[in-house]
Amino acid sequence: MQENHRQRLLEILDTCVVQMRTDDGNGAPLLAQCPDENEYASRLAEAGLSLSLRRRAAERRWAIERALKRLEAGEYGLCAECGEDIGQARLAANPTAVLCVLCQAELENRPRHGEDS
Numbered sequence: 197m198q199e200n201h202r203q204r205l206l207e208i209l210d211t212c213v214v215q216m217r218t219d220d221g222n223g224a225p226l227l228a229q230c231p232d233e234n235e236y237a238s239r240l241a242e243a244g245l246s247l248s249l250r251r252r253a254a255e256r257r258w259a260i261e262r263a264l265k266r267l268e269a270g271e272y273g274l275c276a277e278c279g280e281d282i283g284q285a286r287l288a289a290n291p292t293a294v295l296c297v298l299c300q301a302e303l304e305n306r307p308r309h310g311e312d313s
């Protein structure tokens with residue numbers, strides 16, 4: 197069972213690495229040779245998009261590495277907040293989940309720090 201989880205996480209990690217690689221080279225070199233301002237602006241927008249994609253891939257990768265560490269520590273599948281079982285269905289849908297459904301809902305309902313003070 198543990199081995200299945202590890203395999204799945206490693207597979208997802210692989211796709212993230214590939215995404216990050218294919219993203220490389222779409223940034224600065226494109227901007228260096230722009231014929232006019234409009235072209236520059238649209239290329240800048242594209243580069244911004246690829247940056248945010250890259251950031252998302254990096255975050256995902258980080259989440260997977262954290263999940264792998266938790267797997268090694270024997271904590272995978274247990275809620276980081278209350279220690280209860282996260283549940284196989286939730287893990288199947290989201291292999292990097294670290295909170296059970298209840299704690300996740302609580303986290304999302306919690307007011308963010310510094311917003312109205």
Ligand SMILES: [Zn+2]
Pocket residue numbers: 275276277278279280295296297298299300
């Ligand atoms: Zn919990």
